[in-house]
Amino acid sequence: MSDDFSIQKHLEAIRNISESSTKSGGAISVLRAVSKEIVETLGYGRVIIGLKNRNSLVMRFRLGGEIGRDDKDLRKTLQNIPAVTLRPDNDDRLSASAYALLKDTSVIVEDSNRYGFRENETFQDEELIKSLGLKSYIIIPITLGNESIGVIIIDDKYISRKLNDNDIANINAFSDNISVSIVNARKFDILKRSHAKINAVKKELLRSQRMYRLIIERGTDAIFIIQNYRIVFANRMLQKLLGYETKEIIGRDFSDFVSTESKQYLVDSYENAYRKKAQTTQYEYYVIKKDGSKIAIWMTTSLTRYNNQLAILCFARDITEKKKSESELSEAKDYLENIIESANDIIYVLDRSGRFTYLNPKMEEFGYRREDLIGKYFLEVLSNRHRGRRFRKTLREGVRQVYEVEMLESDGKSIRNVVISTSPLFNDKSKIEGVLVVGKDITDRKRVEERLKRLTITDSLTGLYNRRHFFKTLRENLVSARKESFPMCLMMLDIDDFKVFNDTYGHLAGDEVLRTFGKITTKSIRCNVDLAFRYGGDEFAIILPNAKKENAEKIASRITQKFEENFGDLEISIGISSLDNHKSIEELIDTADNAMYAAKSKKKTQIRTHKN
Numbered sequence: 001m002s003d004d005f006s007i008q009k010h011l012e013a014i015r016n017i018s019e020s021s022t023k024s025g026g027a028i029s030v031l032r033a034v035s036k037e038i039v040e041t042l043g044y045g046r047v048i049i050g051l052k053n054r055n056s057l058v059m060r061f062r063l064g065g066e067i068g069r070d071d072k073d074l075r076k077t078l079q080n081i082p083a084v085t086l087r088p089d090n091d092d093r094l095s096a097s098a099y100a101l102l103k104d105t106s107v108i109v110e111d112s113n114r115y116g117f118r119e120n121e122t123f124q125d126e127e128l129i130k131s132l133g134l135k136s137y138i139i140i141p142i143t144l145g146n147e148s149i150g151v152i153i154i155d156d157k158y159i160s161r162k163l164n165d166n167d168i169a170n171i172n173a174f175s176d177n178i179s180v181s182i183v184n185a186r187k188f189d190i191l192k193r194s195h196a197k198i199n200a201v202k203k204e205l206l207r208s209q210r211m212y213r214l215i216i217e218r219g220t221d222a223i224f225i226i227q228n229y230r231i232v233f234a235n236r237m238l239q240k241l242l243g244y245e246t247k248e249i250i251g252r253d254f255s256d257f258v259s260t261e262s263k264q265y266l267v268d269s270y271e272n273a274y275r276k277k278a279q280t281t282q283y284e285y286y287v288i289k290k291d292g293s294k295i296a297i298w299m300t301t302s303l304t305r306y307n308n309q310l311a312i313l314c315f316a317r318d319i320t321e322k323k324k325s326e327s328e329l330s331e332a333k334d335y336l337e338n339i340i341e342s343a344n345d346i347i348y349v350l351d352r353s354g355r356f357t358y359l360n361p362k363m364e365e366f367g368y369r370r371e372d373l374i375g376k377y378f379l380e381v382l383s384n385r386h387r388g389r390r391f392r393k394t395l396r397e398g399v400r401q402v403y404e405v406e407m408l409e410s411d412g413k414s415i416r417n418v419v420i421s422t423s424p425l426f427n428d429k430s431k432i433e434g435v436l437v438v439g440k441d442i443t444d445r446k447r448v449e450e451r452l453k454r455l456t457i458t459d460s461l462t463g464l465y466n467r468r469h470f471f472k473t474l475r476e477n478l479v480s481a482r483k484e485s486f487p488m489c490l491m492m493l494d495i496d497d498f499k500v501f502n503d504t505y506g507h508l509a510g511d512e513v514l515r516t517f518g519k520i521t522t523k524s525i526r527c528n529v530d531l532a533f534r535y536g537g538d539e540f541a542i543i544l545p546n547a548k549k550e551n552a553e554k555i556a557s558r559i560t561q562k563f564e565e566n567f568g569d570l571e572i573s574i575g576i577s578s579l580d581n582h583k584s585i586e587e588l589i590d591t592a593d594n595a596m597y598a599a600k601s602k603k604k605t606q607i608r609t610h611k612n
Helices: 007-021 027-040 071-080 096-103 124-131 165-218 236-242 260-275 320-342 361-366 389-397 443-457 467-484 498-505 507-524 549-566 585-600
Strands: 047-052 058-063 107-109 137-144 147-155 222-227 230-234 280-288 294-306 309-318 346-351 356-359 401-408 415-426 432-441 488-495 531-536 539-545 572-578 606-609
Touching (some): 096 107, 096 124, 096 137, 222 236, 260 309, 294 320, 389 401, 389 415, 389 432, 467 539, 488 585, 498 507, 507 531, 507 539
Antiparallel strands (some): 047 147, 137 147, 222 309, 280 294, 294 309, 346 356, 346 432, 401 415, 488 572
């Protein structure tokens, strides 16, 4: 067995391990190479690698080199075994593995049953080694600097003689070379990882450079750098913006391109950047292109460093068309505002809560001041009959509506009739944010319509409703009284011997009697309840809704009394009929007529009520 430990074989094994360390991925790979060399080159037999946990004597074991088929089962067994403790916690007694680690020396165990360090104490690692069938073995410590990282356990059952001191020295030297190989492997691994990181950083830097170059060259903004007031870098968009070639731009003062009215802004931007150290500024400039045309640009500047010196990074874009559009939009806005402000229609805007946000001057004709109405609720300027339902419908359904409202003047009493159109106002997200109201004052038109309507239904001489309107009104009141089960009376009146009076005193006097009688009738009936009509010639009729016979008789008495006070020589006859469920309009009129003629036959002022 002396050849097993020859210097030549050790040198060959160390050389192989060293070569492996320069290609490895770390200490584990080196230890695997060590196991292989121990088995294949030195021929020592089965190898077990033990790796220690940091700062403790707890170790995990793995199979190294393989000889024989049984090693597969052994490898599986070791993988399923948990970490083992190399010594008890309460004293300093050591197992062989612990001794090798702590003393940093190789240990030869000739008989695991008679190991001298154990002192009748059973250690977990030795029990594990015995269970694997190792009776005699060599333990080689592996250290890195001052730290022990594990052991290599060599099964020496194939060694036929005892090892001498020279063998032990060779084994320790072999152990030292293993440590050196692991150190080299770690250094190489660190170097390789560092090199990989450097390459990754270089690739990322290259990618970023390409990306930024792409952004700078293909972006829509002109990008350039000003240093010491001169342009030292410019992308192609600045060439396009100014109409100059790059060689005509680089080295020139940017103020050469700025129009006279904008030069002060450029001075201010330099002041903010260089002296006040403003990080970002924005200005609008007018610049002169190579062809002499003037354009507007919006420029953002920020302080930076270029070639290790302070510089100004500039981003500029042409806003000439934008300013032109803004100017046209502003002119259109002013034009529309002038139209709205001068319009004869009432125009106002309400927010979603129904409060005024804008009013044109037309509202001032109602006695309001525009500033007083801003923020007020729109129902405050409408009569009490309005509840805002249509406004809410416009908001809810987004539909245009046209309807008539009664708008109050500033005194809170006078009413204007206004036809309004309500339209929803949408924001840029197509959501309704308010309502536009356009209104036309139709008060005068309504008054004319009312007068015309009045003329068609009233008697021009007496001012009472005429015969045509009588039948329409009587029919409506009759239907309503029956539906609501209310009482109703009809009164027919006639001036006795009026033809004789006319023939005696003339038609003018007769007309005056009729006019006076119309006034007496109007003042005697219930205001806004009863309705008086000139039925024809000297005949009159009164419709008394919701009135019983007693009420009608009282009104008739007032009329006769006032008539006698005004015309002592004349008499009137009055007939009254009350509503009966089976009566038609004709029957109601006939009964009142019959009662009136019955009163007339008495030749003096009479009131007759028809009795069913």
